[in-house]
Amino acid sequence: MASSGVWAGKIPLQTAYELEDVDGSGATQRSELERIGYLGETPASHKHNPLAAHFELHIEQGPVLESGARKIGVVHGVQAYKWFVVEVIGRACHTGTTPFSNRADALLAASRMIAESHAIATRHGGLASTGVLTIPTSSFNVVPGKVTFSLDIRSPKDEIVSSMEQEIRSAFQAIASGTGALLKDSTPGMPCEVKISTFTDSPAVNFHQDCIECIDAAAEGAFGSEALSRVQKQMTSGAGHDSAYTSYVCPTAMIFVPCRDGISHNPREYTTPADCAGGAQVLMGSVLRYDRLRAERNV
Amino acid sequence: MASSGVWAGKIPLQTAYELEDVDGSGATQRSELERIGYLGETPASHKHNPLAAHFELHIEQGPVLESGARKIGVVHGVQAYKWFVVEVIGRACHTGTTPFSNRADALLAASRMIAESHAIATRHGGLASTGVLTIPTSSFNVVPGKVTFSLDIRSPKDEIVSSMEQEIRSAFQAIASGTGALLKDSTPGMPCEVKISTFTDSPAVNFHQDCIECIDAAAEGAFGSEALSRVQKQMTSGAGHDSAYTSYVCPTAMIFVPCRDGISHNPREYTTPADCAGGAQVLMGSVLRYDRLRAERNV
Numbered sequence: 001m002a003s004s005g006v007w008a009g010k011i012p013l014q015t016a017y018e019l020e021d022v023d024g025s026g027a028t029q030r031s032e033l034e035r036i037g038y039l040g041e042t043p044a045s046h047k048h049n050p051l052a053a054h055f056e057l058h059i060e061q062g063p064v065l066e067s068g069a070r071k072i073g074v075v076h077g078v079q080a081y082k083w084f085v086v087e088v089i090g091r092a093c094h095t096g097t098t099p100f101s102n103r104a105d106a107l108l109a110a111s112r113m114i115a116e117s118h119a120i121a122t123r124h125g126g127l128a129s130t131g132v133l134t135i136p137t138s139s140f141n142v143v144p145g146k147v148t149f150s151l152d153i154r155s156p157k158d159e160i161v162s163s164m165e166q167e168i169r170s171a172f173q174a175i176a177s178g179t180g181a182l183l184k185d186s187t188p189g190m191p192c193e194v195k196i197s198t199f200t201d202s203p204a205v206n207f208h209q210d211c212i213e214c215i216d217a218a219a220e221g222a223f224g225s226e227a228l229s230r231v232q233k234q235m236t237s238g239a240g241h242d243s244a245y246t247s248y249v250c251p252t253a254m255i256f257v258p259c260r261d262g263i264s265h266n267p268r269e270y271t272t273p274a275d276c277a278g279g280a281q282v283l284m285g286s287v288l289r290y291d292r293l294r295a296e297r298n299v
Numbered sequence: 300m301a302s303s304g305v306w307a308g309k310i311p312l313q314t315a316y317e318l319e320d321v322d323g324s325g326a327t328q329r330s331e332l333e334r335i336g337y338l339g340e341t342p343a344s345h346k347h348n349p350l351a352a353h354f355e356l357h358i359e360q361g362p363v364l365e366s367g368a369r370k371i372g373v374v375h376g377v378q379a380y381k382w383f384v385v386e387v388i389g390r391a392c393h394t395g396t397t398p399f400s401n402r403a404d405a406l407l408a409a410s411r412m413i414a415e416s417h418a419i420a421t422r423h424g425g426l427a428s429t430g431v432l433t434i435p436t437s438s439f440n441v442v443p444g445k446v447t448f449s450l451d452i453r454s455p456k457d458e459i460v461s462s463m464e465q466e467i468r469s470a471f472q473a474i475a476s477g478t479g480a481l482l483k484d485s486t487p488g489m490p491c492e493v494k495i496s497t498f499t500d501s502p503a504v505n506f507h508q509d510c511i512e513c514i515d516a517a518a519e520g521a522f523g524s525e526a527l528s529r530v531q532k533q534m535t536s537g538a539g540h541d542s543a544y545t546s547y548v549c550p551t552a553m554i555f556v557p558c559r560d561g562i563s564h565n566p567r568e569y570t571t572p573a574d575c576a577g578g579a580q581v582l583m584g585s586v587l588r589y590d591r592l593r594a595e596r597n598v
Contacts, residue, residue, distance in 0.1 A: 062396030081395060083439055095428035095451045096380060096537035097361030098561060100421065107429055108417055111410035115485075118407055122399065122486045129394035130406055131434075131441045138431045140382055140449045140498075141538075150439045152394045186414075187421045199439075238395035239440075262397060 004242035006044045008249050046249040054246035056254045057283045059271050063262035071278050072219045073235040073256030078244045080161045080204035081154040090192040092145030100187035107144040109192045112175045120167045126155035156236040158204045205244045211253030218285025303541035305343045307548050345548040352589050353545035355553045356582045358570050362561035370577050371518045372534040372555030377543045379460045379503035380453040389491040391444030399486035406443040408491045411474045419466045425454035455535040457503045504543045510552030517584025
């Protein structure tokens with residue numbers, strides 16, 4: 001998404017150029033563009049190269065369309081998300097010689113926080129996920145003195161992400177201090193310290209109503225009497241996309257097609273040829289309809 | 300403890316000789332004994348070199364004596380412990396595009412298991428600890444598909460370790476299948492698989508009543524009228540010690556002295572000179588009393 005970010009003026013060109021390869025080779029986005037002969041002279045800028053509108057066709061990367069036997073998703077926006085790094089600091093001690101009441105068990109506290117963040121997200125109809133958890137020094141017979149984990153919270157609505165964050169921050173403090181939820185039936189221990197730092201803050205993106213209506217109409221045109229059972233209206237994208245950036249500077253919306261088991265960014269990623277064709281058909285219909293709209297409005 | 304294990308006939312000599320340095324240098328216990336000139340000709344065997352009794356003085360390695368302002372602990376045995384490796388297998392998926400109901404979140408399940416093992420140990424008055432947790436491939440925006448963690452459970456009584464193990468195994472299965480405890484207020488997901496393998500099984504050790512009585516009497520002799528407030532009777536060692544091995548072949552018991560903050564195996568380990576002297580005094584008194592006992596019994 002770095003390129004669309006530059007085009008939309010949301011990421012400085014130099015920042016994108018200097019992005020380094022994760023393999024540690026020192027190669028940058030710029031050096032690789034040069035190497036493959038793609039560093040052209042046309043400015044990557046919506047001011048120099050404007051678009052009248054942007055329609056993006058993508059696999060869903062999730063299970064919703066497939067599980068509902070839908071063929072097209074009309075995407076109204078990209079959900080908001082925030083990423084945090086949570087550090088829990090307790091005190092390392094021997095697993096055999098230290099009574100529960102004398103422990104400040106950083107991993108036990110982190111475990112409760114992860115379970116609690118899931119419960120809070122459930123109440124809000126949002127998402128909360130931890131993908132990374134590390135214990136700097138770990139051993140079978142040492143109660144961890146420090147644990148660091150990631151927290152990813154999402155919702156189509158900014159205000160829900162904000163409410164979830166508030167609740168999670170106060171629940172994590174309570175768990176760390178030993179007064180929080182999930183402590184029923186457990187021995188209270190000594191307090192841990194918790195530090196929560198924000199790593200990424202990506203507000204919700206709402207796509208353009210004109211584009212959404214064009215996709216709706218194109219999908220109805222493509223599926224006819226089956227549209228009601230084959231088209232999933234009002235979807236929100238869970239992942240980020242180029243459309244999130246283009247939507248800041250031109251009317252934008254997205255079309256989803258199903259993918260097997262919701263799997264993406266993986267060799268097992270798969271969408272049937274028929275579903276790809278259905279998506280392309282709706283994409284073409286959407287562009288033609290939007291073009292007619294522009295002509296009528298004489299834009 | 301390898302040497303006392305050989306002496307007691309519980310570890311084959313060859314196994315102890317071949318133990319390799321954890322630094323990966325290839326040095327073995329035998330090569331290091333040769334290098335420092337300690338590979339003598341006297342057999343390390345209780346048959347060739349019997350002891351009439353074994354008294355061991357040690358720092359507590361825990362906070363009980365210090366927090367109670369006690370100076371001596373009379374150790375009645377070493378608690379039982381079992382170590383397990385727990386593998387939770389779910390399905391990796393995108394944190395943004397996958398609804399909770401479609402997830403098999405291995406880390407969420409592992410977190411609930413860790414919290415639940417603590418609750419189960421609390422109910423039994425035992426210990427449960429996780430020191431190691433690894434996620435083979437982890438990323439901020441990927442729900443972990445696999446998590447492996449250690450579980451260390453302990454109690455002075457073998458039957459309590461056994462009951463805890465049974466309860467933990469069934470609770471972990473229930474959590475993995477999505478029907479277990481701690482699921483209140485959470486969205487049920489798809490089932491994970493859990494595999495629990497036993498890594499170490501160390502039964503409880505009970506020290507010899509004669510030795511314990513000698514330590515009791517020696518502590519009372521050393522502390523006089525203060526013995527009631529200075530001597531902690533009926534302690535159980537949380538960690539393993541040489542005495543666990545010697546107790547299989549001769550009357551054995553242990554004496555604990557306090558250590559600062561319960562810290563051991565660490566440069567911060569500290570016991571005051573006065574407490575060391577108190578421990579040595581009780582050790583001498585115990586040996587003299589036991590010797591007199593042997594003489595009286597004409598053993």
